[in-house]
Amino acid sequence: MAQRQEASGRAEGRPIPSPQETLVGKYGEEAKLIYELQDQGGELLALRYDLTVPFARYLAMNKITNMKRYHIAKVYRRDNPATTRGRYREFYQCDFDIAGQFDPMIPDAECLKIVHEILSDLQLGDFLIKVNDRRILNGVFAVCGIPESKFISTCSTIDKLDKMPWEEVRSEMVGEKGLSPEAADRIGEYVQLHGGLDLIERLLQDPKLSQNKLAKEGLGDMKLLFEYLTLFGITGKISFDLSLARGLDYYTGVIFEAVLLQQENDHVEEPVSVGSVAGGGRYDGLVGMFDPKGRKVPCVGVSIGIERIFSILEQRVKASGEKIRTTETQVLVATPHKHLLAARLKLISELWDAGIKAEMLYKKDPKLLKQLQYCEDTGIPLAAIVGEQELTDGVVKLRDVATREEVDIPREKLVDEIRRRLEP
Numbered sequence: 001m002a003q004r005q006e007a008s009g010r011a012e013g014r015p016i017p018s019p020q021e022t023l024v025g026k027y028g029e030e031a032k033l034i035y036e037l038q039d040q041g042g043e044l045l046a047l048r049y050d051l052t053v054p055f056a057r058y059l060a061m062n063k064i065t066n067m068k069r070y071h072i073a074k075v076y077r078r079d080n081p082a083t084t085r086g087r088y089r090e091f092y093q094c095d096f097d098i099a100g101q102f103d104p105m106i107p108d109a110e111c112l113k114i115v116h117e118i119l120s121d122l123q124l125g126d127f128l129i130k131v132n133d134r135r136i137l138n139g140v141f142a143v144c145g146i147p148e149s150k151f152i153s154t155c156s157t158i159d160k161l162d163k164m165p166w167e168e169v170r171s172e173m174v175g176e177k178g179l180s181p182e183a184a185d186r187i188g189e190y191v192q193l194h195g196g197l198d199l200i201e202r203l204l205q206d207p208k209l210s211q212n213k214l215a216k217e218g219l220g221d222m223k224l225l226f227e228y229l230t231l232f233g234i235t236g237k238i239s240f241d242l243s244l245a246r247g248l249d250y251y252t253g254v255i256f257e258a259v260l261l262q263q264e265n266d267h268v269e270e271p272v273s274v275g276s277v278a279g280g281g282r283y284d285g286l287v288g289m290f291d292p293k294g295r296k297v298p299c300v301g302v303s304i305g306i307e308r309i310f311s312i313l314e315q316r317v318k319a320s321g322e323k324i325r326t327t328e329t330q331v332l333v334a335t336p337h338k339h340l341l342a343a344r345l346k347l348i349s350e351l352w353d354a355g356i357k358a359e360m361l362y363k364k365d366p367k368l369l370k371q372l373q374y375c376e377d378t379g380i381p382l383a384a385i386v387g388e389q390e391l392t393d394g395v396v397k398l399r400d401v402a403t404r405e406e407v408d409i410p411r412e413k414l415v416d417e418i419r420r421r422l423e424p
Contacts, residue, residue, distance in 0.1 A: 055071065099297050111256075115304075134281070286299065333359070372399070384397075
């Protein structure tokens, strides 16, 4: 298979990239964070930087033109670790992607709906999803007099606006990227704007941007996207933000990034210290880079940073003094006397069959105090205690672990009582 593909690639005049080249040249300035094994005296290989490029390569190699998938796996960054901010050299990402030729903005809106759903269901607090479009940015650069050769490097600098004030970003654009102060100031008039449909409408009437084909296309799609997001009922958490650039080279259209917000004492919301927790966008040209004939497959996707989310949860738990439950167990089946393992096994089997999440200690004769302490340590809310007297009376002693109140429940009514108590 590999030989046939290589021969086909040569025939078309497009050499098949080496394993390392699969990654290199796709990430812009962030490419310095790729782990290249040659640096360690190894082969000309590199550890994967994200799950997007391998996905695009998979589509091209298997000639797949239509696919919807999610993927959870490890990626690697040659970065300076900062565990308190959720930055690691080896970490998990969860990606969701839609590949295929579809009508504009419908898959893109679904990706944003998924980000909104995930961050809402995880109950991480308030959040904001910033949205922009690479075509709009490139249009802004063009009307501000930036040469096309400097679009990508300018993008990388603009992307720092969430971490640095405009004055520092402007200084980098002029001092390091070689832009004129006048061009930087013109860019500043646009990239500090954020809003919703009203801002999109305003920019569509902008005398300069409306004359730029790329910007006009991007703004037209952005308007359509916000109309779909309005139907999804999630625009309250979405901001059209012209400062969002996302430094990766492979984005071709809509880009987005989710940040968590924290409520300060002065009621001003600022992103929490770990930075963004999700990001993504449209990458219509990436699959074609791996296809011997350059066949393109439009794609859009989003990546969720799993360790980032864990870091946020850890910070908030420490700050609140709460205890996080490490198990979903609803009931611990316990016994107060020796030689009652059979009674525990029979009762736990009844609870499992009824769909109750139950467990017991894996000891023949555990002490009751140790069993109850286990409930408190792990946050299990109920204990179903069955001793010799309970067996004789046909009841189970149901204990509320938090209040330590106990009540005898007829065995045949136990499941209903547990469900009643666990109702939200």
